[in-house]
Amino acid sequence: MTKEIAFKVNGEQRTTKTDEDRPLLDVLREDFHLTGTKYGCGEGECGACTVLVNGSPTRSCITSVGEVAGEDVLTIEGLVSGDKLHSVQESFLRHEAMQCGYCVPGHIMTAIAFTRDNPRATRSDIVDAMSEHICRCCNYSSILSAVEEAVRGEQGGRE
Structure with a gap:
């Protein structure tokens, strides 16, 4: 059933008129042109x-847009502050934690x-998380090192 659905995306109130069962991923990419989030x-x-x-990691391919009505959605595009x-x-870049980059967001x-x-x-906690x-082409150890560095940054109070 088509209806108007409103929610925040990257801090901005957005509205779309669509089927409430439609995947959030499709709405982000097709309606809002936020293509950083990938279909895997x-x-x-x-x-x-x-x-x-x-604030919670959510798989947008299996989450309907109706489920996020009134909620706050943050995509990879919403992370940059100015430049x-x-x-x-930054940790991912320093550790070269990507090859093709498709799954990195x-x-x-x-x-x-x-x-x-x-x-x-701990490193074990990071491995579990x-x-x-799934990355088909990357060295997982560089991803883990990047996250480990980011955890150390959180300990120091950095954003």
Whole structure:
């Protein structure tokens, strides 16, 4: 059923008229032209489509737009402040934690929530948290090192 659905995206109130069962991923990419969030598997298994809904990592390919009505959605595009990257993005760059880069936005969104919520995380905690993501071409150790550096930054009070 088509209806008007309103929610915040990257701090801005947005509205779309669509089927409330439509995947959030499709609305973000097709209606709002926010193409940083990627389609990977369409089943919520790979993590490429991860966004933050009210601060929690959420698979946008299996979350309907109706489920986020009135909520706050943050995509990879919403992380940049002026021309300054988020500290987690900077860590990923320093550690060259990407090859093709397709799945990196999902990794980063999960890492942001994880580092915020787990400022004393161990390497083992990081492995557990990031194991929910699948990357077909990357060196996982560089991703883990980037998240580990970001956790250390959270311990020091940096954003």
